[in-house]
Structures are given as C-alpha cells and as structure tokens.
Amino acid sequence: MNKNRLWLMATILVCGLGLFTSCSSEDDPLVIPEQGKAFRAMLKTLDWGADTTFVYGHKTPDVDAVCSSLGYAKLMNALGYNCKAKVSSATNRETAYISGVFGFELPELKSSVVPQTRLILTDHTDYAQCVDGAREAIILQKIDHHVEGDIQDSGIPYVRREMIGSTCTIIYEMYRETGVDIDDETARILLAGLLSDTRNLTKTTTQHEDSVAWTALVAQLQLEDKVAEINRQMADAANNYDGMSDGEIFLSDYKEYEIGGKAIGFSSLNCKASEMDDFISRMLGVMPQVMCDNRRDMLFAKIDNLVPNPDESDPDTPFVEDGTYFIYYGEGTQAVAEAIFGPSLREGVTYSKEELSRKQIVPRITEILQ
Template sequence: MSKELVFGHQSPDTDAIVAAKAFSYLQNKLGYDTEAVALGEPNSETAFVLNYFDEPTPRVIKTAKNEVDSVMLVDHNEFQQSVSDIKDLTITHVVDHHRISNFQTDQPLYYRAEPLGCCSTIIVKMFNENKVEIPAKLAGLMLSAIISDTLLLKSPTTTDEDRTAVKNLAKIANVDYEKYGIEMLKAGTNVSAKSDQELIDGDAKSFTMGGKSVRIDQINVVEFSEIDKRKADIEKAMKAEAADKGYDLFLVLITNVLNSDSKMIVVGEPASAVEKAFNSKLSDSTLSLPGVVSRKKQVVPPLNDILN
C-alpha cells in the first residue's frame, strides 16, 4: 500500500493540525501507511498545545504530488483551502465538519461529514467505533482541538457530542480541561507579537459565494483594544492582500474569547451585502457583532445566503 499524506486546511488552526495527527494515527492502526503534515506553520495557540504535550510540530508542505499520489483530508474539503496541487491528487478519505463546496473526485472515496463543533470530535468517535485506544498524549491534543474550535464549549457550534468527548479526553489525558482551556485560549491571543500580515493570515480561509471570492480571517483577543489601536495598519494590509490575491471581500473577525463578542473589519465590495447579512451598519469599516464567535455557523451561512 502506497504512502498517503494527511493534512488539514491552509493557515492551519489547532484542529487542522491535531485532526491530521489523530486521523493519521488511527489510519496507521487500521493498516494504512500515512504521515500527518501541515499546509502552514502552527499559530501561537497550536504551538502552545504542541509544546504542552511535548508533541513534535508536523512538517510543512507546499505541494504533495511530488511525494505521493493519494491524500486524506481533514477539517476541510473546499479545494481553495487545500494543498495547491490538490486537483492532481487522488483523495481517498475526507473527515470534516464544514459545508461541502467546490469538491469533486473522479473516484469513489471514504467521506465522513458531521455537523459537530470540531473535526477531532468526529475522529474520537471513529477511534471508539474501531475499538482503537486513544493514547494519553493524543487525547490531550484532541481535547485542545475541541476546546479551540468551540471556545471552551461556549460556541453555538458546540454539541453534546463535543461536550462528552471533552470530558472523556480530559480523563484520559489527566487534564483539568476548564483551567487548561483558559490558559490555552489566552496563549493564542498574543497579538502584540504578530505583524499585521501575520494577523490577517493566521486563521484565514477562502470561500466562493455567489461568484465572489471571499476571504475570512479570525483573530482571538482578550481585549478589543489590542486590535483597535492597530486597525488602520491592519486594514491597509487587508486591502493590499485583497488586491494582490483578487479577493472581492476580505473580512477579519475579531473575537473576544472571554465574553464571546466580536467585531468585524470589512474591506471590499459589496459591503452592503455584509451589512444586510448581519443586520448591522458599518462604522469606520467595522461591524459590531455581539454574541458572534463562530465563522462556520454565524458568519459564512448568512453571508453566503445574501451573496447567492
């Protein structure tokens, strides 16, 4: 059996990195030959997680066809979020918790999608279904991924299955998930150490909506003032990247992880569609979005509805 690479989306977050590691481990136990890799460097939160559990950072790839013929995707399916040469590869497996869009294959494949708060929660279920034991270190990593994607189980994307998985994984990893979770989320909010470009690229995903190219980034903070004082420079970087990459709309969602509120910086057109999607008026290129924390559930669907 030929080797396959397993990876999450570009600009990887904690779930993209961890889900790749977890799914690769599971598939190797089931007889496949796989390696978990990444499509970008870990962000500060993920770096904290990997360091906390003494787990090596996955190697970063730019292309895959030069190494393998087949790949497995986790935490994404849209081709514009995947490796640059994805169309030249055979996709054998997908495990995801997002919408399915811009995805097609020439051959049958294993595809598992569930509307859960985190891709790693689906993989926990797959471990249980296949009666494969989750090692303590891997349990800690998967616990971290779920905490990250659900903002410590506060996001509206959180399901009972995510809550159950967190409690079970915390027991295996011997971690106080509430105390650890706050420490972990705060580790990912050190925006002062990042450049404007790093902030707008750190957790960004590209979408096609109604024929428009839309880029949506999310930045977690503990104080909005951390971004407010840099807003002009961040907006300048957004405009430059939108012009360079051809984005019609570039949105940066700034989320306060302590009170679960957000603001959104909007660059591009149609800005009126963004106002309509969120029933809010722009003020100095910014929308106030109280209670909004989830790009997947609270940002992409209403915007997609309006643009389509």
C-alpha cells in the same frame, strides 16, 4: 444454591464468553459496533496505491486542523494503512504552545503534492484551503465539521461530516466505533483540538458529542483540575500578537473560499474591547495589501469582542466574548456584510451582539452570493 445466584453466575459466564455484545462494556476496544465493521470493510475498497497517503488539515492550520490530521493518520495506521499527517503552511502560536505542553510532535511541512497523490482531508472542504496540487490529487476521504464547500462530497469515496464543535470529536468517535484503543498520546492530540475549537466547550458551535469526548479524554488523562488553566493558556497564545506585523496578524487565522465566482478571504481575530477601535483601524488599513497579495475579490474578518469576565470566581477565564465585529473590504462586501449584520457602524465595520464563529458566517455569505 438459589435461583438468583444461578442467574447471576450464568450472566457472568455468558458475558465472559462474549456471546452477547450487550454485556460488554463500550470501553472494551475489542467490541466493534456494526458501524465500525462497515467502515473497516469500506477502507479495504479504497484505491490506496503503493505510496504514502497524506492527511492534511486546512492551510494556515489551527490546532483542530493539525490535531485532526495527526489523530486520523494514527487511526489509519492502526487499521493497517500507510498514512502520514502533513501541514501545507506554518502552524500558529496556539498550536506551538499546546504541542509543547502536551508533548506531541507537529507534522512536517509539505506545501504541495504531485498529481495522483492520495489525500485524506480533515477540517476543510474547499480547494482554496487545500494543499497546493489537491485538484490533481486523489482524495480518498474527507472528515469535516463545516458545510459542504467546492470539494463535492459526491466525488469522494468516504465523507464523514458532523456539524459539531471540533473535527477531533468526530475522530474520537471513529476510534470508538472501530475498536481502536486511544492511547494517551492520541488522547492529548484529540483533546488539544477539541479544547481549541470549542474553547473548552464554551463556543456556540459546541454540541453534546463534544462534551462526551471531552469528558472521556479529560478523565483518561486525569486533567480534571488542570484543563481550565490549559485552556486559558491556549487562548492567551492564540490572542498573542506581540511582535507580529498587522499583515501577519490578519493572516494568523485566515481561510480562503471560492463562493459564487468570488475569491474570498476571511480572517478570525480577537481583541479586547478597550483596544478595539484602534485594532479595527489597523486591520482595515492592511486589508488592501492582503487583498492584492492573495488575489482576493473580497476580504472579511470577524473580531471577537473581549471584555473582562464579571465572574470573579472564575480566574481561569479573565475575558469573555461580548458580540462580534465584522469588517469588510472590496467591491460588494458592504452589501454582504449589511445583509448579515445590519447597517454599518462606520465604513468597513458592522457589529452583532451574537457570538458568531466563521463556521456560522460563511454559510450566510454563501446564501447571499450564490
């Protein structure tokens, strides 16, 4: 037997015995990187208490908020901790659509928690977006992809923040790091959040990590030929305002913040360019009532400008974004809007050629107000 064959057999034997982790595939769930071992050890030090720990995304939850809470609760349970995902308010149409297509159950509604409830937060870092009662709760962990809000990292035992496209991507990474198998149901949950928050990897906030997770999850679920159509239908559901009042439309993807002593409401909307003028007027018309009902000092909304896709070879993407309208209402909002976007087109309306997400605009507002 020649030396090459002896070397090959020895290598196979060593890898089979697991003596060198470098010989093990990263897809082997039994191989736990040092980062995952440290995380598992950290979890044992947390004050879990005797009752269920609830995992919440933000109020008016979108797909990423819902799916990150579901996916993370499943991870914690797999690691031996009694956790359950909840939502603090009703889910939107896109979430209802994709949960039906992918066949997973949505979390139950629990709009408030009692003092000393153990919480894990996903996809948000501001008390204004938390379940009612969060200020008196015990926050054990925060998994997020936004800049730090008024829920300070320093007061939470474990914080994982990555400035990437989707919170579900972070949770995908944590499954891999901890050696926990991603079953097909979990893969569908994580992919749903990833598709929604990156719009199938097309949003400007998408990062390499999102692409890695997308590739793995799509391959596992064998959706290579279907994912573009699923994404288009998700976008159609998200943009479907049929049967909704103007107030319901404004609040369909809405978040609240406390910045520089100001109570701020911020909506994220979409509209076809051909209908934009009328849509903006309707949203401006409902903003005074929204401000009163929600006790806000300032209201903003970004509206993605949708135009027909010039690439006729891509039937799954009938519309593409072409800039961002930014509308405002309330004392001091014009100065904030114009500092970010330049002079108003008309009262209450500014515009940028950039395709900007709320996640990109909020830090700019914060810089101005603080």
